[in-house]
Amino acid sequence: MLQSKLPDVGTTIFTRMSALAAEQQALNLSQGFPDFPAPLALRTALAHHALEGHNQYAPMAGLPALREAIAGQLARHRGVRCDPDTEVTVVPGATEAIYCAITACVRPGDEVILLDPCYDSYRPAVTLAGGVPVHVPLHTPAFAPDWERIEQAISARTRLLVINSPHNPTGAVMSREDLLQLESLVTRHGLFVVSDEVYEYLVYDGRQHHSALQFEALRSRCFAVFSFGKTFGVTGWKTGYCVAPPALTAELRKVHQFVCFVAVTPVQQALADFMTREPDYPLGLAASYQHKRDLFCAALADSRFTFQPSAGSYFQLLDYSAVSASADTLLCEQWTREPGVASIPVSVFYQQPPPQRLLRFCFAKQDEQLLRAAERLCKI
Ligand SMILES: Cc1ncc(COP(=O)(O)O)c(C=O)c1O
Structure with a gap:
């Protein structure tokens, strides 16, 4: 058995x-x-590229044109500069990036802090890596992180913390102050971070999304994960990307190349076209x-x-x-x-x-x- x-x-x-x-x-x-x-133009682009014969493996890290478009979008909408060659990896869905980042970071016995309630893929990824999930509840009723309580949960074995904003399932959005607290905490304790930002463009009532990539010290220890499925309304295309510093990206790609190797080629072509043509769609x-x-x-x-x-x-x-x-x-x-x-x-x-x-x-x-x-x- x-x-x-x-x-x-x-x-x-x-x-x-x-x-x-x-x-x-x-x-x-x-x-x-x-x-x-x-968007019709996005679906048409996919059909076009499939018909044109772009149906073989893409480069492992993603099509250069799409990685350029991602870097362009980050610069345009978040004021974040990144190197598309060494810091951006296109993946078959944010879930795969989360799995690869966790697998790259977590060794047997390492503890990983998860903030409950949380998206259901985090815990199994930690467990499969031999890590120990440590669940800390978000503070109700606003579902905000309780940074004191999170700090109390950190031990000598803590390796990684996973955050998600805007948040599934509660809809909570972390403030700039939260990100600053997180930055201070992970710097003091030498932790890595997976920042799940798949709903980055869905923030309401004049709120702003604060990306972990906008905080220099936080960014240096962070895998930031995004999903084209959420932003362009194509969850069935299962395509996303991870932005991380070159050393972290290199480790993420080592795992990614043996989990999925690549994301789907004509989908990447279509996204690159659409993002170039309509950069402000999101x-x-x-x-x-x-x-x-x-x-x-x-x-x-x-x-x-x-x-x-x-x-x-x-x-x-x-x-x-x-x-x-x-x-x-x-x-x-x-x-x-x-x-x-x-x-x-x-x-x-x-x-x-x-x-x-x-x-x-x-x-x-x-x-x-x-x-x-x-x-x-x-x-x-
Ligand atoms: C918080 C969160 N992270 C990641 C994902 C997965 O995204 P993808 O479909 O790109 O793997 C979802 C999908 O529901 C989600 O809600």
């Missing part, structure tokens, strides 16, 4: 809830992906997603759910304390069946879920779907 290296891991909740939503023909606000099409995202958030929240005004409008990402948390005392995992399934809206229970993002009653709804959906979902939720 094969002894599992991940005995606690089953099929992810995202797969299960999407399957249940399809079976029940429920409105699916569970998994994080848009139900509306990506800057329009905040307004269009904020509109969706506001539409959904306004339509829930008369519901029995309570909530704070999401600050970032495309997720809205709803608190059902006034409705039921049941477990979120149960209610999530129940409400997918009747009234027919699928969501994700927030407890699954925790190692030790606190006594809170929260469900996560993805609002990257057509307006009409959001309104229909809210109408059904108002009946609960």
Whole structure:
């Protein structure tokens, strides 16, 4: 019998809830992906490059034209200069970059600090590397990092800390002050950082995204991870990138070349074309997603759910304390069946879920779907 290296891991909740939503023909606000099409020019470019015959392996670190476009975007939107040859790696999805960064950094017995609730790929990656995940809860109700508590969790074995802003599942956005605290902490303790910034352009109400790359000392110890899937609405293309200093990039690539080796060639060509032609496309995202958030929240005004409008990402948390005392995992399934809206229970993002009653709804959906979902939720 094969002894599992991940005995606690089953099929992810995202797969299960999407399957249940399809079976029940429920409105699916569970998994994080848009139900509306990506820009036509981007899809046309993919078809063009596939038809033109760009269908063989790309260079291991990514197509030079795409790495140039990424460096250009970072300079233009974040004021960050980076060398596309030695600091940018194109990967088949942010998840692969996170896995490679963790594998490159973490040795058996090393501790890795994860801030709960957190995206579900971090912990298994740490475990597979022989590391020990140390979970520190974010401070509720704002889901802000509690830097004192994080510092208390650091030991002589701590090697890495993973942050995620804008945050899945809570929508919280780290402040500049948070990034400064993080920079001071990791410098003092000699830690590395994985900064998961896949929702970087989705910040609302005039907030700004602060990238770890904008803080010099932090950047020198950081793997910053991004996803084209989120920014260009093509999660199924599974393409992202990692920006890290040359020495860290070299180690990341050693792992990447034996995990996936390369990302998909015509997808990279299409992204490079689109980014060159429409360099400011991502800057329009905040307004269009904020509109969706506001539409959904306004339509829930008369519901029995309570909530704070999401600050970032495309997720809205709803608190059902006034409705039921049941477990979120149960209610999530129940409400997918009747009234027919699928969501994700927030407890699954925790190692030790606190006594809170929260469900996560993805609002990257057509307006009409959001309104229909809210109408059904108002009946609960
Ligand atoms: C916080 C976070 N990180 C990473 C990812 C994965 O991105 P990708 O699809 O590019 O692997 C997701 C996707 O949902 C996410 O929410």
